[in-house]
Amino acid sequence: MYDKRVRALLPLVFILGVGFASVSDAALVGWWKFNDGSGTVAKDSSGKGYDGTVINPVWVDGKFGGALNFTGTNYVDVPAASWSTIRTQATVCFWAYGDPAQQPQANFIFGAFSDPANNDARRMSAHVPWSNGNIYFDTGGPGYNRIEKAGNASDYEGTWTFWTFLKNADTGDQQIYINGVLWHSGTGMKQTMEGVTKFTIGTKPSLAEGWYRGMIDDFRLYDTALSIEEIQAAMTGRGPGLGLASDPIPENESTDIPRDVTLGWTAGQYAATHDVYLGTAFDDVNDASRTAAAGVLVSQGQAAAAYEVATPLEYGQTYYWRVDEVNAAPDNTIYKGEVWSFTAEPFSYPITGVTATASSQSRPDAGPQNTVNGSGLNAQDQHSTELAQMWMSGNTKPHWIQYEFDKAYKIDKLWVWNANQVVEPFVGFGAKDVTIEYSPDGATWTALEGVPEFARATGFSSYAANTVVDFGGVTAKYVKLTVNSNWGGVAQQVSLSEVRFFYVPVQAFRPVPADGATGVALTASMDWRPGREATSHKVFFGADSAAVAAGTAAASTVSAHGFTPPAMNLGTEYFWRVDEIGDAGTQEGDVWSFTTQEYLVVDDFEAYTDDEGSRIYEAWIDGITDGKSGSQVGYDQAPFAEKNIVRGGRQSMPVKYDNSKSAFSEATITFDSAQNWAARGVKSLAIHFAGAAGNTGQLYLKINSTKVAYNGAAADLARGIWQAWNVDLSTAGNVSSVRTFTIGIEGAGAKGILYVDDIRLYPKAPEFITPADPGKANLVGLWTLDGNTNDTSGKGNNGTVIGGTANWVAGVVGQAMDFQSGQTYVDCGKGASLNLTDAVTVTAWIKMGFTAGDRKIASNQDGTTGGYKMGLYTNNIVEFEIRTSANAGTLNRNSPGGTVLQQDVWYHVAGVYSKGQFIKTYVFGNLDREMATTAELGTSTGPFMLGRGESATSYFWLGALDDVHVYNRVLSQEEILWVMGQTQPVAKPF
Template identity: 45%
Template structure:
């Protein structure tokens, strides 16, 4: 997000007592600190974890991490309903979160900016919401405001409080309800209040970032962080105390609550908002870590006043030990200490459970469908919940009465060095009376199942016969090597010839390298990634084999790298991009048995490209996109940023939006931003270009790169047939729906029966109900009878029809389908059938039934057949790309273009795009794009330029200083038109020949 702009003063004090009360009243807390994945965890648990849908972007937040929503639709977090999310877990509540609003405009035919919503449109009336300018679809608009609304009964109006927006700034929004009055606070200050009641009992999901109801609507554009729900009404002092949290450290690594953490782990965190130093507290007693201070360190202040936001413990951490740690942030200006949260993690254990395990026994009491007491019951986890065993006999092994000797044997998949055996003895409720539990047991082990050795005799404690029973028998296996273990039961606690065991668990000592990082099979691994692994417990050194030949790595014929540490930079091997590598680590220790432990063969694939510019780093303050990419205007003087103005390049190019955000944040190929580039070739010099000069010359020859790639998206042309059967076009209008339509129609004439099929390659996401598809239409009037099969951005494939001229429309749609997708419309007499297909071969009806995908429409014999595009938003232009267009029947004429119901936009015209690469000596080469249509499709197009084009012209690819992207014929300039492009993901790829 943008730089943190906060219009409030944080005092250099925090009410500790108030913070404690806040924590006690907190019933749900989504920190959004995960940074990756599809789950937003509730650290308290009262509200429940959220599932990310539509790929909202993990980003920097106000306190640690946050979530960024593009506002283009389909991005949200879904959380299951419960009383906490209903705001009904108590008679009072508070909702608090940090929010930075990016998109403030009203989207036509929809609400704008649903930040939070409990409920779902078209399913039930929402019960409460927080939105931009009104948010919920049927709530009264309050433009320019943040609005919190509560509905007290299904179908009633909303009671709301509102406050003016502060776009592109992090703002703390807090709403409280004390049982009578609803209040809104902005940055700790009360700004609105009204009499209200609790939200009604809506049982729908809770959503963050949008309302997916009615096929999707009300999408929020901006960032959210640190969402909290309390079960009481916070006071203004409490809220102000909460403001102080911005100075606290966040995003700990290891994550709080992490388990199986390596013994040599380092600690890291995200620093608080204010410049300062860090005090690191680390220990095994939570109370000490919580209470310690500079004045009373309690032996856990392990680093005081350090600059780095990382800390490496002085010695190895203890196996299986739980540690607590805290980071205090100490302000540079006044020395104020922001006491941090208490985090914890648990270190890896010395031994790991052996899996798989096979169990056999001397005899079995019963092995029927009704009751199975076979030996497998001791290894299948039956009866275990949280490592506490049940008292149910069917969850245990029981031998047959009077069949001796009594034994149970376990077989592993290979020989292990065994560490420990845990046993849950027989645990029937009557165990103290019947005494089936094993008592005197000889533990035997073998590598081959033939030659056995005894570990000794052991007395197994009797089980308590209670459902809270945890393993209290732990046998030290002493590091013996075995594939088989037999428990030879000499007696049981009851003295009879019968024995029983509930569960066992074997632990082994890992001798081979394990837990590879990157994980086995990982993709898109960075060229400079660190190769890491958990070392075997006896390892004194390591031999690392790495190569592209799996067999050679497996056989060890690759030259190994000898290492003392269990990590090394992949860069040391000069890897190639887009290449699969195999690697293996052998653990070495001449003083141990065995001295050499070969490792498994793992694999990963490197990322395919090196970034030249992905446009993600630009902001709206001192790293603006037009400071780096020089256009016709030049950057101008910005002394506050140390930028000295320079003249523009005198071409027709304009980089960036005229107002913040200067980079594009809606139309992006990947990430959060792209570069807007307007061009005007109607005036001299009749070409438009922008240039970025690198501060340090770049080497474009490393790691096998061979191709310069540029992604571009231009406004779709009004109509452009780029090849037979392939058409690009645009369309605008409110909708193709109800009694009259607004859209662009590209058509031919059909007499009698016939059909049209097309693959919709792309449709612009101007609205979740934007439409691009195939149509048969009786007339070119807005209210004409028609049938239409369309692909939408978010609502799947739709079969729409109007049965009567000027009549209402009907729709059947199948959700979960997205472009590229095939659609087909067939006319036979007055029966029209809509179909769709993923591959153009296997066709299905649209919707749940064939009947819903057919309609009887009385049309004239001569009709119009073609392609239709509508933006579903009259203020926007939707681009669409069709391929594999084909018709059957008596279809005549050439493609014609009609503007149905409303004037249509011109869009970009085809034109030449080009790139110039220049080295540090000033030698350059211009390469033109042969696909003139690429700037006018309305979809992201990829242009690959072989680097040999530049090197053949004498450009030194080892020292690239400038790159220029332009539109027009620079070698033979001639007057042309105007338009707009978006550029993204300029990169160097390695593409196989």
């Protein structure tokens, strides 16, 4: 059948054959690619060193490599010094993907302020967008220059857009570009931008408001006004040094790197091959070339962007390396790379957690623990001259100090910082002649031979350890130092500043995955740092921790460090141990553990694009394609996938269906190779779907040819929220060879649209939530709104219609009240039963009579002290707020998640508060958003009102309300479902 869908032609910024302008390295003063992928550091790739600190990072895939997802609780704190060269000219550009479920909302996508506490001190900031959908660009505050323009949702949400904000105070130009094209501008903008003290990405520098929600990638700051050609070049993801190797692995100046490390890097833009230089002298590596290799050209013309060192590196040695990127013929241009460095792992490591005891101490703050707690040491390992950061004995001999470790170690050496008071050069409390003994058990002692005289300290704060005692690899858990004499020879007391023991690791250590890791891929292999004496390794592995610990679990002996386990199951904790085998015997390892990933992805719909060959309807075959049913996968024009109604990631699959000409509608995917849904411990298939108002029909699926009907209510198809359908695969036939999977809707005349996302396999059997009757004991208000505003809870909180007359319409249960004027509300009085402080639950059926706006459903707040309130914010997401006795508001507006409600559709919503614990909101009985809070709800002096908040002039409800309940306790999800009218069990999401 002919496919009527067409590809929408997107505006092209770039034309073949047109060269790209480049901007100088110096002008780029900050470039945060967000390719870091983990941790809390956003590396600055400009070379200026302005690494950002990421608060609550959420790393995701982005436009170019990685990105950061901003959820309303995270941001990047960038050094304000990145603005130090900016005064009259600046350009900020980045890729952004606004969360369709949250936009538009009041945000600062970035802000550079001279005073974070002063809202007027905006040296440069932007709203993309503000809650009214406008794009704002402010510069040069106080009294800042501003340009603004109404934005298009297609630019700021649900798609990657390249934004550029440019200011040139020399010419007065202030401009906004979208995807490399000038979109809005202003003139006469002469205020300058120097003096930035706080720079944040993802929120306002004050951190008080303006949290962005969506993804940001490739954020750049220039200290000049870019040309349009330079903006378009930046849009490609290119930057200074495109031909150079970058992103070294290990990171530049890293320490403790394995001796058999494999070096890696990101290849330059034009590289065909790579020349690798590696040596121990910076100048040798920096100056070497193909014609003057200096013995450090270790690989020439290699194809891979990785190099495995040929022989083990030297312990503790600092190495320098460089990668030159070589173009393909005919020019074969060589781009000389930057010189990076790293330091190989040391032969021995400091012992931590040491306990010290002594024969005596001269005063309470001069105890033996001072010698092992790092007190008095600075970052350069230099010791202070303060006695309170040392040990000093009393006068009575013998003088000894003893150290106990957490276990027996093979000891390599001991560093000693002797007594270092200012008077030390004159008095000489420091230890001189010392006897050292060691013991495996604290009972049997052996004297260490060859103990050197302890060197005298300088008495200056620049003093570093100046005695090293060689232990020769003896094994001990206890070490005792007996000080036979001091340097002065007159005073009876002796003293030490600090000691540090080093051990030789003979056990396996540094496991990968890390001990206790979660979400480990089923394909993961294990690795570790081998013990220094190991010639082979015995690996115990299994799901039984006791068996692994006892050495009775299945074991394999390998010659090199690294182990590939047998097939692992989903969501399972595994235990493993590595015993190191050497000429001196076997060193039993510690038991480590990790937990595998919770699920497998069948389809999350993220890989589909609008390009031919990777469109969503080319994978999921519909009725338009095969003519067999009434379905249509994807939209008529690009973007073909759904970008706004999304459960996870950036897009979902829309399935339109119309059974007017056929009895069913289906979308079917055929897998390239058969999938085994019975392996890896899989028990359930999870499908997440959202319906739409007016949808009809019966949902089903087919695995190969086995049909499974949806086990929930048919009405779920008409609910515009994400719902779980969990299928017990033991009831779905043979799932060990799945070749086709179908989602269908049947029923003659059925019609609508279905959204599908996150199809997964789980190792758990389906579970269900059973609705539970909350009873009436804690019901303090119930307004059924069946032709009147009386309270039927028995508490007497009857309502009075204010600001108009009641308009009664058909409700979900009986009648409902339609609030039409924008000034009408119901005053239910100040009854004590509604003035709650410990806990409250408010539920209601609502239908929006507006497209967007800040509207209140129910409230008893008075604007001065205390009270609670439920409403919809400008993004049409339900929120719940409590106010303290000081009228400080706490609400879950900025919490992750949230369902965007649609106009003229009935929704059941609930808000719940528990004192000192949380605020939660629910839609159709599903938890929608939650936040932890210690804020305490204060007593209100205001009346409880339906359709209004504390404001007497704004935020009135527009639309219908039905069956409003108030309880003086926290209702569970099961109870909220019951109040909604649900009596049959519903699927519990995994």
